Amino acid sequence: MYITWSDDLNVGDPELDAHHRSIVDAIGRMEQALEKNQKNTMTGMILLELQQYVKVHFAAEEKLFRKTGFPQAEQHIAEHKIFQEKLEILKEEFVSGEGYPALDVLDFLINWFTNHITTFDREYIPYIGMSKEH
Ligand SMILES: [Fe+2]
Numbered sequence: 171m172y173i174t175w176s177d178d179l180n181v182g183d184p185e186l187d188a189h190h191r192s193i194v195d196a197i198g199r200m201e202q203a204l205e206k207n208q209k210n211t212m213t214g215m216i217l218l219e220l221q222q223y224v225k226v227h228f229a230a231e232e233k234l235f236r237k238t239g240f241p242q243a244e245q246h247i248a249e250h251k252i253f254q255e256k257l258e259i260l261k262e263e264f265v266s267g268e269g270y271p272a273l274d275v276l277d278f279l280i281n282w283f284t285n286h287i288t289t290f291d292r293e294y295i296p297y298i299g300m301s302k303e304h
Pocket residue numbers: 231246250286290291
């Protein structure tokens with residue numbers, strides 16, 4: 171079973187939802203690539219893509235926090251850092267290993283990401299509308 175998008179992961183902002191979908195999609199493609207033993211090029215490309223999506227996405231959320239004075243920003247940003255550190259570990263394993271990052275790290279990413287959306291990201295839903303006001 172690969173990670174797939176489900177509508178209960180929506181937070182109600184078209185831009186942030188599109189980011190989440192792209193990240194879920196990239197993680198799913200990585201799972202498939204690893205399972206089919208498509209090491210090296212394929213996995214490396216998806217990893218870079220994933221890192222880029224995550225960087226853009228976290229920056230967009232953190233901008234929303236600054237604009238709205240979201241009270242749980244500090245803890246939320248710390249969570250984002252954990253994910254980026256794990257992603258970096260996955261990349262290092264990929265580069266230094268045989269082009270095969272550990273599946274347990276991938277499992278961590280999958281679980282972290284869906285849990286993060288349904289717990290932490292949901293907390294900022296009431297602030298989305300506020301960020302659009304002038
Ligand atoms: Fe987040």
